[in-house]
Amino acid sequence: MGDALSFGWAKFQANIGSIVLSALVLLVGVGLVAVLGFFAGLVLQAVLAAVLLVVFQVIAADLIRAALTVIDGGSWEFSEVLRTDKIGKVVVTALIVGAITVVGTLLCYFPGLIAGFMLSYSLYFVVDRDLEPMAAVKASVELTKNNLGNTLVWYIVGAIVAFAGFLACGVGALVSLPVVLLGTAYSYRMLTGGTVVR
Secondary structure, eight states: OHHHHHHHHHHHHHTHHHHHHHHHHHHHHHHHHHHHHHHSOHHHHHHHHHHHHHHHHHHHHHHHHHHHHHHTTOOOOGGGGGOOTTHHHHHHHHHHHHHHHHHHHHTTSHHHHHHHHHTTTHHHHHHHHOOOHHHHHHHHHHHHHHTHHHHHHHHHHHHHHHHHHHHTTTTTHHHHHHHHHHHHHHHHHHHTTOOOOO
């Protein structure tokens, strides 16, 4: 999985301008919604929280799409981050993953960590293979189960790298999160028998 990290770093450097632009625009958009929620009443806060949940998942799917484009030899295009196709499957998949993870977290926390790990590739299957939500969830479980060593090591390494970015006054996340995203796309493609254009 060291290859995934080095690949993610190399591709981040090669696409740094468009990746940072994507991250900044998305952060500003999400930040505005969060600020509105802070000053809103209780009901509006609940509505905005639900909107944020959906927005986060759509953003995640669009970032995954852009990362997979890089994996396939293309470049990171800002336009990919604004697409809304497959939004229905993305939202339903996200709700399923979120519900399972929350229930797992309520069951003494540790099951939630396991669920989060085993379902971490669900949106990749939706975006890349256009699977239905439940099929994507099952595919993610099978992928992590059948490649437990590699996926677990990458999950831990990715979490450490992402966390390190946030420790650098949050600014480092503009680097660490894209690197982890690209590395995860790399691991997904390699572990599903696909090809990676370097």
